[in-house]
Each structure stands twice: as structure tokens, then as C-alpha cells.
Amino acid sequence: MIRTENVTKYFNRGNPDEVIAINDVSIEIKKGDFTVLKGPSGSGKTTLLSLIGCMSRPTSGKVIVENRDVSRLPERFMTEVRRNTFGFIFQQFHLIKGITVSDNVMLPLYPTGIKPSKLRKRAEEILINLGMGSRKDFPVQKLSGGEQQRTAIARALINNPDIILADEPTAHLDTHLSEEFLSIMRNLQQEGKTIVVATHDPLVYEKDCVNLIVEMRDGMVKDIIKKN
Amino acid sequence: MALEKHRNILDYTLQALLRRKFKNIGIILVFTFVIFMLSSILFLSYSLRQEAHLILQDSPEIVVQKMRAGRHELIPINLEKDIRKIPGVSSTEPRYWGYYYDSGAKANYTILGIGTAILKNNRLLNGRMPLPHEKNVAAIGRGIADVRIIKKDIGSTLYLQAADGRWMNFNIIGIFESDSEIITSDLIIISEDDFKILNNMPEGMATDLIVHVSNETEIPTVAKKVKEQFPDSRPILRDEIIRTYDAVFGWRSGLIITLFTGALIAFIILAWDKATGLSAEEKQEIGILKAIGWETSDVLEMKFWEGLVISLTSFISGLILAYVHIFFLGASLFAPALKGWSVIYPDFKLTPFIDFYQIATLTAITIVPYIASTIIPSWKASITDPDTVMRG
Numbered sequence: 352m353i354r355t356e357n358v359t360k361y362f363n364r365g366n367p368d369e370v371i372a373i374n375d376v377s378i379e380i381k382k383g384d385f386t387v388l389k390g391p392s393g394s395g396k397t398t399l400l401s402l403i404g405c406m407s408r409p410t411s412g413k414v415i416v417e418n419r420d421v422s423r424l425p426e427r428f429m430t431e432v433r434r435n436t437f438g439f440i441f442q443q444f445h446l447i448k449g450i451t452v453s454d455n456v457m458l459p460l461y462p463t464g465i466k467p468s469k470l471r472k473r474a475e476e477i478l479i480n481l482g483m484g485s486r487k488d489f490p491v492q493k494l495s496g497g498e499q500q501r502t503a504i505a506r507a508l509i510n511n512p513d514i515i516l517a518d519e520p521t522a523h524l525d526t527h528l529s530e531e532f533l534s535i536m537r538n539l540q541q542e543g544k545t546i547v548v549a550t551h552d553p554l555v556y557e558k559d560c561v562n563l564i565v566e567m568r569d570g571m572v573k574d575i576i577k578k579n
Numbered sequence: 580m581a582l583e584k585h586r587n588i589l590d591y592t593l594q595a596l597l598r599r600k601f602k603n604i605g606i607i608l609v610f611t612f613v614i615f616m617l618s619s620i621l622f623l624s625y626s627l628r629q630e631a632h633l634i635l636q637d638s639p640e641i642v643v644q645k646m647r648a649g650r651h652e653l654i655p656i657n658l659e660k661d662i663r664k665i666p667g668v669s670s671t672e673p674r675y676w677g678y679y680y681d682s683g684a685k686a687n688y689t690i691l692g693i694g695t696a697i698l699k700n701n702r703l704l705n706g707r708m709p710l711p712h713e714k715n716v717a718a719i720g721r722g723i724a725d726v727r728i729i730k731k732d733i734g735s736t737l738y739l740q741a742a743d744g745r746w747m748n749f750n751i752i753g754i755f756e757s758d759s760e761i762i763t764s765d766l767i768i769i770s771e772d773d774f775k776i777l778n779n780m781p782e783g784m785a786t787d788l789i790v791h792v793s794n795e796t797e798i799p800t801v802a803k804k805v806k807e808q809f810p811d812s813r814p815i816l817r818d819e820i821i822r823t824y825d826a827v828f829g830w831r832s833g834l835i836i837t838l839f840t841g842a843l844i845a846f847i848i849l850a851w852d853k854a855t856g857l858s859a860e861e862k863q864e865i866g867i868l869k870a871i872g873w874e875t876s877d878v879l880e881m882k883f884w885e886g887l888v889i890s891l892t893s894f895i896s897g898l899i900l901a902y903v904h905i906f907f908l909g910a911s912l913f914a915p916a917l918k919g920w921s922v923i924y925p926d927f928k929l930t931p932f933i934d935f936y937q938i939a940t941l942t943a944i945t946i947v948p949y950i951a952s953t954i955i956p957s958w959k960a961s962i963t964d965p966d967t968v969m970r971g
Contacts, residue, residue, distance in 0.1 A: 407964040427874060460872075461584070465583065470587075
């Protein structure tokens with residue numbers, strides 16, 4: 352499903368402030384896996400997540416998604432892969448303030464040309480499934496942290512992606528809301544989706560549903576733990 | 580499908596504009612003001628020129644004036660027969676005109692005593708012209724009707740004080756239409772006989788002589804021959820008058836535009852700063868859109884709509900305001916600078932003439948650069964990796 356082969360990523364290469372964020376990382380994630388990229392801040396887990404999600408390109412090495420090398424794809428095809436394959440949940444949620452919950456959820460599919468009425472129906476179905484049906488017309492800035500995250504999850508699901516990528520999803524949530532988030536992720540996994548979460552929260556990586564832990568430090572893979 | 584895509588992006592753009600309404604309203608206000616000022620100048624100078632052309636196209640080919648010490652003075656009518664002998668001249672006739680200062684209205688009027696030839700030129704008149712020897716009747720401009728005549732209509736009476744101090748009354752038999760207002764607003768046309776009485780003109784003299792030339796191409800040659808034969812005369816060609824009007828209005832509008840350049844530059848700086856200086860929030864929004872599946876072209880389309888909506892709204896508002904200002908409110912802001920002293924009194928309303936080439940030029944120098952200044956920085960932001968968004 353997802354494979355990285357000797358992936359290295361430099362930032363500001365050739366400059367005095369050059370940083371090697373990922374160094375020779377090779378991992379393999381199978382379809383339906385719930386994978387955690389674990390490690391302290393600066394270990395490279397967010398960079399690896401963005402490389403997997405086609406949000407940046409590796410300096411060297413290969414990123415293979417569904418048997419396709421995406422690391423050298425032109426920008427347009429990268430966007431296509433990103434839109435059709437991945438759903439992103441960001442640490443800060445990154446919702447667009449000033450518009451409603453349902454408008455935020457529909458946003459990824461605006462450029463696809465699907466009729467607004469059809470899009471809205473689809474967004475409302477997802478929001479209802481996530482317990483957010485009553486909040487669909489709320490401006491997102493008026494939502495609680497947990498509601499904002501569920502909106503972000505709904506947005507990640509609108510394109511019915513095979514792979515969900517989440518970056519530090521529980522960083523701003525209390526234990527109860529973190530459990531709620533994990534419960535949603537477990538359900539998605541059971542629906543056959545592949546989940547990749549970058550986190551250093553034990554509440555996440557100690558969960559039973561997690562079957563692959565990639566432990567990272569200083570941009571390198573320190574350990575890979577497979578669970579059944 | 581493709582149409583829905585553009586509609587969706589346009590919908591989102593409108594939402595985005597509303598989210599930053601204070602910034603955008605600010606830009607629209609300044610942009611509208613700039614368009615209003617530029618359009619007002621263009622509308623006004625073009626309309627003045629068009630009005631001048633409209634009237635002058637029926638004016639005589641050559642007017643001969645007598646000069647003494649560099650000043651225009653009365654011309655003997657008997658020169659006519661000598662001028663008529665010049666090859667190419669089809670006819671001549673004396674013309675009687677002058678100014679009348681109305682102390683009550685603090686206005687200068689132009690008075691014309693007419694001959695037969697002018698009778699043909701009455702297409703802009705509501706009513707009729709005085710006959711050559713008809714007593715105590717007048718055709719007047721709309722401006723004088725507004726200032727002097729209570730009923731402002733045909734059948735009213737106009738009183739003028741003659742050079743010998745007595746009052747003469749004139750029955751109004753014609754009023755000029757608005758299409759000719761630039762020339763006729765302050766114009767009083769009376770018969771040749773009344774003109775001579777009103778101004779105490781000596782017999783055998785006229786203000787100047789009109790010379791008609793059958794062949795247009797011979798006009799300069801005829802004028803040259805008149806000047807050679809009568810060195811103290813000044814032949815004035817119709818084309819010269821038209822060119823003078825063009826130059827004067829062109830120069831005046833250029834002067835105002837020059838004075839306005841400071842404001843224009845200030846706008847350009849403001850627009851550039853507002854449009855190019857993407858805020859951190861806007862940059863992040865572009866990053867989010869890219870991260871969730873928008874292509875660079877989708878982001879640029881959104882920015883295009885944004886620039887178009889702002890600039891088009893401002894452009895149309897500025898254009899409408901300028902139209903109202905010039906053609907309904909009498910160009911009150913800068914008419915004195917453009918019209919000049921001779922037509923300030925009495926005031927007149929301009930007939931709408933719009934040069935669409937000028938509007939297209941204005942569109943090209945305002946809307947196009949604005950849209951470009953909106954798209955370019957967004958393009959720079961949208962071609963960078965959305966990865967930075969992941970990092971907050």
C-alpha cells in the first residue's frame with residue numbers, strides 16, 4: 352500500500368541552516384494497517400507523513416503509494432493523488448474560519464465540479480455519522496476543540512480516501528476527546544481504510560487497534576514494532 | 580461538470596471576500612474613487628470636444644476678421660466684393676456678433692445678428708430663428724432661458740439694454756436643444772437690424788465676414804490669398820477652431836490628470852500593497868487548499884475571481900458615479916478648470932457622449948494590472964509545497 356525506500360529529506364539544502372529531517376528511511380505499511388509514527392518533537396515524523404501524503408518531495412529515495420512511485424510526479428499529478436487517495440487531519444485542524452462546518456467539509460471537492468447540492472448532501476451524511484449533524488450550519492470558529500476536530504475528520508473523509516493521515520491529532524484534546532477520536536479512527540480502519548498517525552501520545556500508540564509502530568529519532572527509524 | 584467547478588470556486592471566492600470584508604471594502608472605496616476621477620475627466624473632456632465638433636461642423640469654412648494693433652475690430656462690408664473675386668470663393672456675407680454683459684445674472688452672453696445663410700442651420704433649435712429683418716424677436720440658448728426667462732419657454736420676453744441706454748424687448752421664438760449647449764447655452768440670436776440698434780453699429784461695418792468655399796481642399800489656398808490681398812485681415816479656418824477646441828480640452832484634461840497623478844500613484848501603491856502583501860492567514864489558506872486537493876490552477880482561478888470581483892465592482896461603481904457627476908450634476912468638481920471662463924456663465928448641462936475606446940483603455944490600465952497584482956503573489960504561494968501547512 353505505502354512503501355518508502357531509502358527516503359531522505361533535506362531542508363534549506365546548501366545553506367548554512369541546512370537540516371536533514373529524514374535520513375534513509377525505509378518502511379512498509381499494508382492496506383488496512385493502523386500505523387503510528389512515534390517519536391519526540393523533531394524526530395521527523397511530520398516530515399515523513401507529508402512525504403507519504405504527497406505534500407512534499409523527498410530529496411532522494413522513493414515513496415511508493417499503491418504501487419506507484421509518487422516522489423517524482425509533476426505537481427498536477429501529485430495533487431490528483433493527494434485528492435483521490437488521502438484524507439488529512441492536521442494538528443491545528445486548519446479549518447477555514449468564517450465559513451460553515453458543511454462548507455469546510457465540502458471544500459476539497461469544490462474543484463472537481465460535483466454539483467453543490469450533491470456535495471452538500473454527502474457532507475451532511477458524513478457529519479451526521481460523526482455526530483455533527485446539528486452543527487452543519489455553524490461557523491467553525493464557534494465550535495469546541497472536539498467539534499473542530501470532527502469537522503476536520505469529516506473534511507478528510509469527503510473524498511472517500513483509502514488512506515487517512517493524521518498529524519498529532521490528540522495534541523489539543525483532553526483524554527475523553529482523544530478516546531473519541533481513536534474510536535472514530537478504529538471504525539474507519541474496520542471499514543478498510545489505512546490509518547497513519549504521527550504522534551508521541553501513549554494514549555494513541557498503546558491502543559490495541561494499532562498494528563504497526565514506527566519509532567523515529569533524529570530523522571531515522573529507530574525501531575519498527577508490528578502488533579497483531 | 581466543468582461549469583460547476585468554476586461556479587463552486589466562484590462561490591468560495593465570494594465567501595472569501597466576505598470574510599475579509601473590511602480590507603476589501605477599503606480597496607473598493609479607493610479603487611472606485613480613482614475610477615470616478617479618471618472617468619469624470621475623460622467623460623467631461625470628450626463631451627466638451629464632441630459638443631464643439633457638433634456645432635462647428637456647420638460653421639463657415641473661413642471667417643475673415645480685420646485687425647488693428649493686434650486686436651480684432653469692425654470690418655468694412657465692401658471688402659466682400661473683392662473677396663468674392665478670389666478663385667474658389669462661392670459666397671460671402673457679413674456677420675454681426677458680440678458680447679452682452681448681464682450685471683443682474685453676472686453673466687456674459689454672446690449675441691449674434693443673423694443673415695440669411697444662418698437660417699439653414701436650425702436643426703438644433705426648438706422653435707425657429709429670427710428672420711433677417713424681423714424686429715424684436717430672438718432665439719436663445721437653454722442657459723439664458725434658465726437664467727433670464729421666468730417661464731423658460733417660447734413666447735416669453737427677454738429684455739436687453741442697448742448701447743444708448745434704452746431697453747429693448749425681444750419675444751422668444753426659439754430655444755436651442757441641449758445637443759448644442761456648449762456653444763448655444765449663452766447665445767442670443769436676433770436679427771441683423773436689431774443687432775445694429777442694440778450695439779449702435781455704424782452703417783457699412785460688420786463684426787467679421789464669412790467666406791464659403793465650395794471645394795474643401797481649396798480652403799487653405801483661399802485663406803492665404805485673402806491674407807495676401809488684405810494684410811490687415813485675419814482669416815480663421817473652421818478646422819483651426821476645431822483643432823483649438825481639441826487642444827484646449829485635451830490640455831486641460833491633461834492638466835487635471837497630472838494634478839491627479841499623486842492620488843493615482845498613492846492608489847497604485849495601496850492596491851499593490853493590499854493585493855500583493857498576502858497575510859499569513861491568506862498564505863495559510865492557500866496552503867490548506869493545496870493540501871486538501873486544490874491544484875495551483877484552482878487557487879489561481881479563485882484569486883482571479885477575487886481580483887475581478889473587486890476591480891469590476893469598483894470600475895462599474897466609479898463609472899456610474901462619474902456619469903452622474905458629469906451628466907447630471909454638471910461636473911461640479913472640476914468643470915471650471917475644464918470649461919474655461921467663457922462658458923462658466925451661464926451654466927450648462929452636457930450631453931452624454933462616451934468614447935468606448937477610452938473606457939476600454941481605462942479598463943486595461945486599471946482592471947488588468949489589479950488582477951495581475953492579485954494573482955502573481957498567490958501563484959508564488961501556491962507553487963510551494965503544502966507541507967508547511969502541516970507544521971502550523
